[in-house]
Amino acid sequence: MEYSIDHHADAIIVRVEGRVDESSWEAFGAALSEAIGQARDAGIGDLVIDLASLDYMSSRGLRALTVAKRQADGEEIRIWLASPNEVMREILAISRYDKLFTITETVEVKR
Amino acid sequence: MLVRFWGTRGSLPVAPTAGTIRRKIAEALVAANGKSFADADEAERFITAELGFAQGATYGGATPCVELEAGGSYFICDMGSGLRPFGLDSIRRNGEGHRKTYNFFLSHLHWDHIMGFPFFAPAFDPTATIRIHSAHPDAEDALRRQQEEISFPVPFDWLRADIEFIQLDPGEPYEIDGVRVETARQQHSHVSYGYRFTDRDGRTAVYSTDSEHKPDNMEDEAAFIDFFRQADLVICDTMYSLADSVSMKEDWGHSSNLVAIDLCHEAQAKSLALFHHEPTYEDKDIQRMHEESIRYEELTRNGPPLEVICAYDGLEVRV
Numbered sequence: 543m544e545y546s547i548d549h550h551a552d553a554i555i556v557r558v559e560g561r562v563d564e565s566s567w568e569a570f571g572a573a574l575s576e577a578i579g580q581a582r583d584a585g586i587g588d589l590v591i592d593l594a595s596l597d598y599m600s601s602r603g604l605r606a607l608t609v610a611k612r613q614a615d616g617e618e619i620r621i622w623l624a625s626p627n628e629v630m631r632e633i634l635a636i637s638r639y640d641k642l643f644t645i646t647e648t649v650e651v652k653r
Numbered sequence: 654m655l656v657r658f659w660g661t662r663g664s665l666p667v668a669p670t671a672g673t674i675r676r677k678i679a680e681a682l683v684a685a686n687g688k689s690f691a692d693a694d695e696a697e698r699f700i701t702a703e704l705g706f707a708q709g710a711t712y713g714g715a716t717p718c719v720e721l722e723a724g725g726s727y728f729i730c731d732m733g734s735g736l737r738p739f740g741l742d743s744i745r746r747n748g749e750g751h752r753k754t755y756n757f758f759l760s761h762l763h764w765d766h767i768m769g770f771p772f773f774a775p776a777f778d779p780t781a782t783i784r785i786h787s788a789h790p791d792a793e794d795a796l797r798r799q800q801e802e803i804s805f806p807v808p809f810d811w812l813r814a815d816i817e818f819i820q821l822d823p824g825e826p827y828e829i830d831g832v833r834v835e836t837a838r839q840q841h842s843h844v845s846y847g848y849r850f851t852d853r854d855g856r857t858a859v860y861s862t863d864s865e866h867k868p869d870n871m872e873d874e875a876a877f878i879d880f881f882r883q884a885d886l887v888i889c890d891t892m893y894s895l896a897d898s899v900s901m902k903e904d905w906g907h908s909s910n911l912v913a914i915d916l917c918h919e920a921q922a923k924s925l926a927l928f929h930h931e932p933t934y935e936d937k938d939i940q941r942m943h944e945e946s947i948r949y950e951e952l953t954r955n956g957p958p959l960e961v962i963c964a965y966d967g968l969e970v971r972v
Contacts, residue, residue, distance in 0.1 A: 563955070564919055567871065600953050601895055601911040605868035608899045629952055636945040637911055638896035 545573045547580060553588040553622075554581040555649050559595040562603030570603055574610035582617045589614060590649045594625035604639055611643070624649045654856040654972050655722040656886055656926075660715030660735020661964040663863075663892050663907070663929035664765050667714035673935065680708055706965075707936035713966025716765040717929060719860060719888060723852040724831040726754035730848060730860040730888075735966060736769025743775060753780055756829055758836075759787040760862050761845035762795035770796055771805050781814040786821050786829070788836050788846040793818045821846075837880045839864035841906035849880055856972050857883070859922075862890040862929050866912045868899055874916060881920035885972035888964065889913035890929040891946070910946040917959050918950075924960040926970065939963060 543566035544559040556577045562570045574591070581589050591607075593599075599607075607621070614621050624646045626634060634640040644651075660666075669677075684704060690696040700709040716733030727743060729736070747753050755775060760766055775781045785792060800809040821827060823846060827834045833851040838844060839861065847861035859881050866874060881887050892898075892907040910927055917925045927946060930939050943963035950961050962970065 563953075564915070598953060601909070601915045602871055604895055604911070605871060605899060608868045632952060633949065636949050637909075638894040642896050642900060 543570060545570070547573070547577050549580070549584065549586075552586065553590050553649070553651060554584070554586055555590050555592055557592040557595065561597045562599040562606070564600065564602055567600075567602035567606050571606035571609055574606065575613060578610060578614050578617060578619055581614075581619050587618065588620050588622065588651055590622045590624050590646075590651055592624050592649050593627070593630055596627070596630060598629045598633060601637070604633075604637055607639070607643070620644075622646050622651045624651070654850075654852050654854075654858060654885070656858055656888075656970045656972065657720040657722065658718075658735075658926075658928075658964045658966060658968040658970075659720060659739040660718040660731075660733040660769070661712060661928055661930055661966055661968075662714050662716050662733075662932055663890070664716070664932045666716050666734045666768075667932045669711060669714075669936075677708060684708070705940060706963075707940035711936050711965070712930060712939045712963065714932075715966050716768060717760075717862060718769060721832075721850055721858060723850060723856075723858075724829075725752050726756055726830045727751075728756050728758070728830075728832060728850065730758050731760055731766045731862075732757060732768070732770040732773070733766050734769045734772075737772040737774075740769075740773040740775050747775075753778065754782040754830070755784065757783065757785045758834070758848045758860070759785065759789065759792055760839075760847070760860065761841055761843060762787075762789055762792060763843070763863070764799070766863070767795060767799060771800050771807060776812040776814045776816070779813040779815075783814045783816045784819055785816065786819045786834070788821045788823055788838070789844070790820055792820075835880075837861075837876065840867065840870070841865060845906070847877075847880060849884070856885050858972060859884045859887045861887065863906055864890055864908055865898070865904070865906045866908050866916075867903070877916050878919045881916055881922050883920065884922045886924045886926060886970060887913070887917050887920070887922045888926045888928045889916075891927040891942070892929050892931050894942075910942060911949055914946060914950050914959065914961065915953070918954065918956065921956065922959060923957075924962060924970070924972070926962050926964045926968075928964045930964075
């Protein structure tokens, strides 16, 4: 798994590439925590996780999202999941995580 | 090793209503579309071939009780309401010469996992031997308490079988009537324990129910991967969706189908039986959960395929 964190005017974008599974969930969780910290420090209220280049995420990755959401909620930062591929859409539906997170088609989010 | 499921539902026993049965019959008649059948056997072949499991059968509603045919004596995991039909069936087998020794292994002492024992007919047989294995030191207290007069009309002391309580230490291997048994601590209210059974042929079945895998304890899952390692069959608590297990059902002590599949993938287990079904789920809900689990396994497979089966009352799995 590779990732990058970019600052936009109104959101922090975390781009994730590859797979989030048993070998990479810890790095993924650390990246999200880092991004939440950056959003907090910059006074930005939206964190967008760009899934366009993500192959899939196992339950480890999904639960890392939950840990990140709890941290983000404490900082009043909203997490969005953007541009999931067809596999991720299925996984989000099967896990019912599409009920826990807002899924958007692009990284441009509007509250 | 043959694994036989006598009870697969969590929390409390359930049964389909008259309306549910009528609906199944109506849908089956519609599916038959005017076809005639020579006899009941032909009709059953049609059901097997043309109807889904939820439509043509039922996952059942008895609470946990799983039997392993792994040696000369009986091996039973938990004493849910499914223990009653097992007990009656064992009496039939005893009449055919089966040894009357019952080795029980308790995951924990919550009522859905012990409620069948007051109805366990062999417990009244003075020639039967009952060994109740548990890592809990208070297993006997729990069983005696549920048969106190305020709760049940037949006191524990009226049971005539030779009953022995044996405490197990987690992490220690035991040889019991030709089967190697190991137990591992799990996260659940008042703690629960999983069991790993290996027979003389090296066939392994793992019973891991009522075990919560929380998002902030994922680094502890290495112990479960080791406990499940290369098992022929892993029976797992898959009561909730992953989303429910981390939100409204967090700390309820149960797990999800996705976590069970991921653990089994990492452990290179061969088969997973989805178990401890949510009591509010109808058969179609459980079937949907099973189909989604099969799909998730396909999407995330990174090695040999894991067979995902869905436990139901009456299922037999040979490993």
